[in-house]
Amino acid sequence: MKHAIDSSPFITLEKGEPLAALAAWSRQARVDELLLVEFSLPCWWLEGGELQALTAVYFRDQAGRLHCAVTDRALSSSAGVAGAQFNDWVRQHALAVFSPGQSLRLLPEHIPKPWGQEIWFTGVEARGVCRFTDGSGSVPIPWLQAxxxxxxxxxxxxxxxxxxxxxxxxxxxxxDLYFELHEEKREVYVVTHVDERAWPEGIGGIRYGFDREKISQAGDEATFRRQYLAAVEQYEAVRRQIDATPQGVPAEAGLLQRERELRQAMNDFTSIRPLQVGDVVVVPLRMPHSLQHGVRTIEFQTPVYERQILSFAQKVLTQDHWDTAAAVDTMRLTPPEQVDFERLPGDDSVLIERIVDFPDFEVRRLRIGEGASQVYSSNECYALIMVVKGQLALDEGQLGPEQAALLPAGVVFHLASAEPAEPLVLLLARPHR
Known part of the structure; x- marks a missing residue:
């Protein structure tokens, strides 16, 4: 991109790798100056990884604090001092500004689904790219990482x-979500709401593995797998007939009745695990699962997009086939035994539970009592934090329920309620290096 930058003693314009340019510039201990670095970012989340032209904007104020922004816009200089010029660019281009050492709030991205919606906070893929926000502007996650x-x-x-x-x-x-399994992606769900319109008693469910009695009746696992596959294939044939019906034309009543009967016969092979608010579901690899209608959850998972669909009671829009035949021989039939959560050391009136510890990441649940707080820091890696209940005081602001932020490594955070008389429930995830 072409910047219209006048010759100025307080603006340095470079090209190349932003962090290397910043390190060289910072060694001169400059204050009240601006550094612009033009660079190309590979869009690794898109097929082909096309390059995007961006400019990193660094401003070190008179107190020595570094302010960072990034833009795909052409910049032009007009002000006579660095601070005024930086503020002009922020206003003109709605730049989001961040400083090292602060938490980074995550801006939710709503993704429609045939069964409802997903609300992403950290997703970066072709279907959508989530963003960090400073409360005014926002920036795609990969841009700021760079x-x-x-x-x-x-x-x-x-x-x-x-x-x-x-x-x-x-x-x-x-x-009801897809009945699916994963070969690479590990997931953990925490239930936050059960819709009383669907579940008047407040207990919903997740389709989770298979019925142990059905497995026993089959005589052996191989026979059970064959029986289940036959039931799915019968249902899929009718499902595809309904899906092929022209839009706006109702399917025949007899076909719809057949669909209900075969769906029930197929689902009879599976097991439903009851769920209520606060429950945790750990989904290991190759475990078939399907969250049921009206059960809202927070989910942490391995950041890969892969799945094998065993069945779905609607038309599948993302692929032209089901994966039952390919998955049936290797899928898990029953879940692992539930174990008590590991309790970790915490400050007074704080309960910290490690609710899952996968090879690639772990998730903790923190229950912080009235007037209590918990110190958190990590020199190894970032953490993601989401509020389940209460108001979290974080830096100069607050996070409420279902709001999330990234906590950078090497920074000490004091996790406490913004309302000391109210308890606080948080989820914290951190990757394993």
């Missing part, structure tokens, strides 16, 4: 642990 020193926004070019909310419709069948 220009923040000390990997304060996560390592450049690497996805964050995937954080999202699953928000299914309360309507039965329509709001």
């Amino acid at each position: 220009i923040m020193p000390d990997a304060a926004a996560g390592a450049p070019g690497a996805p964050l642990v995937l954080l999202k909310i699953l928000d299914p419709s309360p309507e039965e069948v329509v709001g």
Whole structure:
């Protein structure tokens, strides 16, 4: 891009790798000056990894504090001092500004689904790219990762642990997610709401593995797998007939009745685990699962997009096939035994539970009592934090329920309620290096 930058003693314009240019510039201990670095960012989340032209903007104020921004806009200089020029660019181009050592708030991205919606906080892929926000402007996560020193926004070019909310419709069948499994992606759900329109008693569910009695009746696992596959294939044939019906034309009543009967016969092979608010579901690899309608959860997962669909009671829009035949021989049939959560050391009136410890990341749940606080820091890696209940005081602001932020490594945070008389429940995820 072409910047219209006048010759100025307080603006340095470079090209190349932003962090290397920043390190060289910082060695001169400059204050009240600006550094612009033009660079090309590979879009690693897109097929082909096309390059995007960006400019990193660094401003070190008179107190020596570094302010960082990044833009795809052409900049022109007009002010006579660095601070005024930086503020002009922030206003003109709605730049989001961040400083090393601060938490980075995550801006949710709503992704429609046939069963409801996903609300992404850290997703970076072709379907959508999440953003950091300073409360005014926002910036795509990969852009900020490329220009923040000390990997304060996560390592450049690497996805964050995937954080999202699953928000299914309360309507039965329509709001049931795919019955699917994963070969690489590990997931953990924390239930935050059960819609009383769907579940008047406040207990919903997740389809989770298979019915032990059915397995026993089959005589052996191999026979059970064959029986289940036959039931799915019968249902899929009818499902595809309905899906092929022209839009606006109702399917025949007899076909719809057949679909209901075969769906029930197929689902009879599976097991439903009851869920209520506060429950945790750990989904290991190759475990078939399907969150049911009206059960809202916070989810942390491995940041890869892969799945094998075993069945779905609606038309699948993202692929033209089901994966049952390929997955049936290797899928897990029953879940592992539930174990008590590991309790970690915490300050007074603070309960810290490690609710899952996968090879690639772990998740902790913190219950901070009235008037209590918990110190958190890590010199190894960032952490993602989401509020489940209460108001978290964080830096100069607050996070409320279902709001999230990234905590950079090497910084000490005092986690406490903004309302001392109210308890606080948080989820904190951190990757394993």
